[in-house]
Amino acid sequence: MSDDNKDTAGSPEPSESARGRVIGTPSPARDKALLAEGDISAPAGAGEQLDEAAAKRAERVVAAFFLLAFLGSVAFIAYYIGWSGRHGGMHGVTRARESNFWLGGTMALSFLALAVGVTIWVRRLMTSKPIVQERHSLAADEETRAGFTKDFLEGADDSGITKRPLLRRTLLLAAAPLGLAPLVLLRDLGPLPEKRLRSTFWAQAVEEAHKQGKKGVRLVVDGTNKPLKVSDFAAPGSMITVLPEGIEEHVPEEQVLTQTAKAVTILINIPEDEFKPAKGRENWHVNGIVAYSKICTHVGCPAALYEQTTHHILCPCHQSTFDATDAAKVIFGPAARALPQLPLAVEDGYLVATSDYHEPIGPSFWERG
Numbered sequence: 481m482s483d484d485n486k487d488t489a490g491s492p493e494p495s496e497s498a499r500g501r502v503i504g505t506p507s508p509a510r511d512k513a514l515l516a517e518g519d520i521s522a523p524a525g526a527g528e529q530l531d532e533a534a535a536k537r538a539e540r541v542v543a544a545f546f547l548l549a550f551l552g553s554v555a556f557i558a559y560y561i562g563w564s565g566r567h568g569g570m571h572g573v574t575r576a577r578e579s580n581f582w583l584g585g586t587m588a589l590s591f592l593a594l595a596v597g598v599t600i601w602v603r604r605l606m607t608s609k610p611i612v613q614e615r616h617s618l619a620a621d622e623e624t625r626a627g628f629t630k631d632f633l634e635g636a637d638d639s640g641i642t643k644r645p646l647l648r649r650t651l652l653l654a655a656a657p658l659g660l661a662p663l664v665l666l667r668d669l670g671p672l673p674e675k676r677l678r679s680t681f682w683a684q685a686v687e688e689a690h691k692q693g694k695k696g697v698r699l700v701v702d703g704t705n706k707p708l709k710v711s712d713f714a715a716p717g718s719m720i721t722v723l724p725e726g727i728e729e730h731v732p733e734e735q736v737l738t739q740t741a742k743a744v745t746i747l748i749n750i751p752e753d754e755f756k757p758a759k760g761r762e763n764w765h766v767n768g769i770v771a772y773s774k775i776c777t778h779v780g781c782p783a784a785l786y787e788q789t790t791h792h793i794l795c796p797c798h799q800s801t802f803d804a805t806d807a808a809k810v811i812f813g814p815a816a817r818a819l820p821q822l823p824l825a826v827e828d829g830y831l832v833a834t835s836d837y838h839e840p841i842g843p844s845f846w847e848r849g
């Protein structure tokens with residue numbers, strides 16, 4: 481019988497030639513045999529047969545996870561191509577949410593399966609031996625740097641780039657458009673918002689109301705859609721979220737969520753003696769009842785917390801604080817401008833908005849755009 485055959489039969493002391501040869505995926509026990517003598521701790525013989533079978537099983541499990549990762553990636557690409565082909569980009573919150581779910585889900589599945597596979601591979605199929613790596617200085621020594629400088633200058637001189645301005649300039653000209661190539665990727669951010677972020681559904685609703693000879697559009701309570709009377713909101717210190725009436729009837733179904741998110745407004749009843757109407761906005765409130773956009777001007781979280789005693793509106797995301805008594809000016813935090821204010825009036829006892837916000841709602845970026 482040859483040395484190799486003896487090793488296959490489970491000899492406790494494999495020969496030198498057998499130790500040096502690895503065919504296929506070595507078992508953990510065999511890996512240990514490749515270590516230095518002092519590191520061998522796994523039992524051989526019958527134990528090795530058991531480890532080999534376990535290693536095969538682990539190998540199949542790892543392969544299954546890698547296959548799953550592959551399928552996740554293929555699903556990601558297929559969905560992206562199919563989805564952007566169908567919709568030509570991102571439109572509306574509903575479609576964005578759908579694409580986030582599928583793109584995020586397939587990518588997460590792919591990375592998760594890959595990570596699980598690699599983890600099982602490392603834990604079940606690899607030995608754990610201490611590895612020591614010495615740290616070396618990363619900087620090259622003086623001699624290497626001097627050699628590099630010399631070679632570089634010689635190369636530059638040899639190329640004639642300093643002596644041949646025509647070549648130098650045309651090379652720069654050829655390379656310039658490549659620097660702009662990343663701009664093409666910006667297309668994937670979706671269509672330009674143009675004027676769409678400058679107005680909200682309040683504008684459309686008020687226009688409709690004016691056509692019908694009304695003063696403005698009624699405010700309805702978010703959640704119940706009940707029009708709000710001044711008498712229903714008489715307690716100073718209260719705060720409520722409102723929307724324009726008729727949003728669901730007047731916008732296409734897929735736009736309802738987007739338009740609602742943009743038009744969402746907080747209504748606050750401030751004691752009149754504490755309220756300081758801003759210049760030019762003296763008639764925008766009703767007995768201290770004032771309306772501000774609920775979308776924080778920092779990065780757009782809902783500024784949904786209200787402190788009754790201080791009349792501060794707080795955004796929970798990064799703690800921007802706005803003074804409700806003073807045109808919702810910023811008194812703390814990263815927001816760069818006040819919350820836009822909605823002009824209010826009373827019609828037949830109901831609170832109405834007489835126009836849209838006079839400035840864009842949401843993050844300050846859009847105001848500059």
Ligand code: FES
Pocket residue numbers: 776777778779780781795796797798799800813814815
């Ligand atoms: S989004 Fe409101 S403070 Fe940042």
